[in-house]
Amino acid sequence: MFKKFYNLSINTMYPDEFTCNFCGDEIFADDKNATCDKCKSTLPFCSGNICKTCGDVIENEARYCESCKYETRFFKFNRSAFLYDDKIANAIRQFKFDNAKYWYSCFASFLFDVYKKYNYNCDIICYVPMHQKRQKQRGYNQSELIATRLGELLNIKVSYENLVKIKDTKNQVDLNFKQRKENLCDAFFVIDKSEFKNKNVLLVDDVYTTGSTLNNCALKLKKAGAKEVYCLTVAHAHQKH
Numbered sequence: 067m068f069k070k071f072y073n074l075s076i077n078t079m080y081p082d083e084f085t086c087n088f089c090g091d092e093i094f095a096d097d098k099n100a101t102c103d104k105c106k107s108t109l110p111f112c113s114g115n116i117c118k119t120c121g122d123v124i125e126n127e128a129r130y131c132e133s134c135k136y137e138t139r140f141f142k143f144n145r146s147a148f149l150y151d152d153k154i155a156n157a158i159r160q161f162k163f164d165n166a167k168y169w170y171s172c173f174a175s176f177l178f179d180v181y182k183k184y185n186y187n188c189d190i191i192c193y194v195p196m197h198q199k200r201q202k203q204r205g206y207n208q209s210e211l212i213a214t215r216l217g218e219l220l221n222i223k224v225s226y227e228n229l230v231k232i233k234d235t236k237n238q239v240d241l242n243f244k245q246r247k248e249n250l251c252d253a254f255f256v257i258d259k260s261e262f263k264n265k266n267v268l269l270v271d272d273v274y275t276t277g278s279t280l281n282n283c284a285l286k287l288k289k290a291g292a293k294e295v296y297c298l299t300v301a302h303a304h305q306k307h
């Protein structure tokens with residue numbers, strides 16, 4: 067109960083343009099990331115040597131991480147703004163489960179920076195959809211909110227309700243590798259293929275875990291005629307090998 071009230075009051079008392087999303091400290095009104103300098107200096111940005119495909123941080127000098135070496139990826143590459151540490155996980159949890167919608171703008175601003183850094187050049191933005199039933203329960207799709215803001219920042223059209231999730235899948239976290247693949251098989255569907263035909267599609271999601279979800283969406287987008295699919299995610303759950 068207290069937690070709910072706390073989040074609600076943060077939400078209404080501190081509009082995100084004047085306070086740091088992470089610590090609540092006052093910031094300059096024009097800070098585009100809605101994050102104070104102190105928090106920025108401690109955020110776990112994905113930097114150093116990263117996997118050329120999935121963007122995960124690699125401890126050695128390899129070009130690809132162990133999973134991308136063996137997996138077929140239907141997307142060209144993914145880049146994430148952050149590693150999924152406690153601070154980021156907490157923010158994403160609030161965003162998804164505590165109705166803390168205000169995070170969308172902060173996250174989109176960091177994804178905008180990543181988009182520019184890696185010279186993405188996309189024609190249309192798409193987001194990982196939720197099953198209708200789940201979205202009704204939550205009231206919103208967090209990835210759709212980020213995609214919408216990113217579309218405004220980049221001035222790129224966002225595709226809505228075209229890539230859809232038709233199977234109410236089990237939570238991927240509880241499944242092993244083989245089960246994950248079966249779980250997602252035919253979970254996604256493109257209604258109007260012409261929207262993606264010959265386009266470079268930017269696919270947005272909140273967390274990159276194993277890449278299975280993004281891979282399945284990318285496959286459907288490629289089958290719909292997309293030229294390439296490029297993924298962009300807020301956080302990367304680092305895979306230790």
Ligand SMILES: [Zn+2]
Nearest residue numbers: 086089102105
């Ligand atoms: Zn801060």
Ligand SMILES: [Zn+2]
Nearest residue numbers: 117120131134
């Ligand atoms: Zn990788």
